[in-house]
Amino acid sequence: AQSVTQLDSQVPVFEEAPVELRCNYSSSVSVYLFWYVQYPNQGLQLLLKYLSGSTLVKGINGFEAEFNKSQTSFHLRKPSVHISDTAEYFCAVSVPNTDKLIFGTGTRLQVFP
Amino acid sequence: DGGITQSPKYLFRKEGQNVTLSCEQNLNHDAMYWYRQDPGQGLRLIYYSQIVNDFQKGDIAEGYSVSREKKESFPLTVTSAQKNPTAFYLCASSMWQGLDEQYFGPGTRLTVT
Numbered sequence: 001a002q003s004v005t006q007l008d009s010q011v012p013v014f015e016e017a018p019v020e021l022r023c024n025y026s027s028s029v030s031v032y033l034f035w036y037v038q039y040p041n042q043g044l045q046l047l048l049k050y051l052s053g054s055t056l057v058k059g060i061n062g063f064e065a066e067f068n069k070s071q072t073s074f075h076l077r078k079p080s081v082h083i084s085d086t087a088e089y090f091c092a093v094s095v096p097n098t099d100k101l102i103f104g105t106g107t108r109l110q111v112f113p
Numbered sequence: 114d115g116g117i118t119q120s121p122k123y124l125f126r127k128e129g130q131n132v133t134l135s136c137e138q139n140l141n142h143d144a145m146y147w148y149r150q151d152p153g154q155g156l157r158l159i160y161y162s163q164i165v166n167d168f169q170k171g172d173i174a175e176g177y178s179v180s181r182e183k184k185e186s187f188p189l190t191v192t193s194a195q196k197n198p199t200a201f202y203l204c205a206s207s208m209w210q211g212l213d214e215q216y217f218g219p220g221t222r223l224t225v226t
Contacts, residue, residue, distance in 0.1 A: 041220070042220065043219045044215075100161065103156040105153060
């Protein structure tokens with residue numbers, strides 16, 4: 001079975017500082033990996049996804065993530081955050097040959113001026 | 114514009130009443146999903162459907178029911194058997210086989226008192 005762990009429930013950071021949101025997964029088979037963002041009282045929006053190929057994936061709003069198979073990680077990074085990046089971020093893995101996603105518990109990014 | 118609509122945005126019900134949440138998509142997606150979101154628990158899958166007239170239970174299906182009579186519609190009924198129905202409910206859709214991202218609606222916040 002697949003599982004996703006987001007180690008940090010909250011990450012406070014000052015504006016223009018770099019940030020890393022951590023995601024580790026567990027799976028006995030290859031998976032696809034996703035990062036979603038959720039602004040307050042809204043649905044989720046895809047930031048980026050890793051299906052295959054280059055392990056460094058670039059997404060929207062200046063975010064990127066790196067797939068590390070040996071460490072089973074897919075950490076999300078941004079070199080300089082804005083106030084508008086304040087939101088909840090979810091890491092997810094897909095279950096092969098199904099249409100299901102398994103989500104982590106989320107990391108709340110709070111950007112301070 | 115293509116997308117997913119959920120209505121209403123906020124819903125209030127008395128304990129013991131069934132309530133149906135609407136989800137409509139015009140993306141021509143085959144698969145549709147219902148998730149429940151509670152603080153600190155991420156998203157949990159309630160039901161999903163890959164084709165019309167077929168659906169499968171997710172991880173927390175007890176106390177919920179769904180139907181998929183049309184490709185674009187996937188309503189969720191929260192029955193009186195659901196012991197803790199107050200939550201934020203998200204509907205999503207995708208093309209196929211986990212290769213495509215899931216697109217999310219704006220959500221319905223259900224409060225049962």
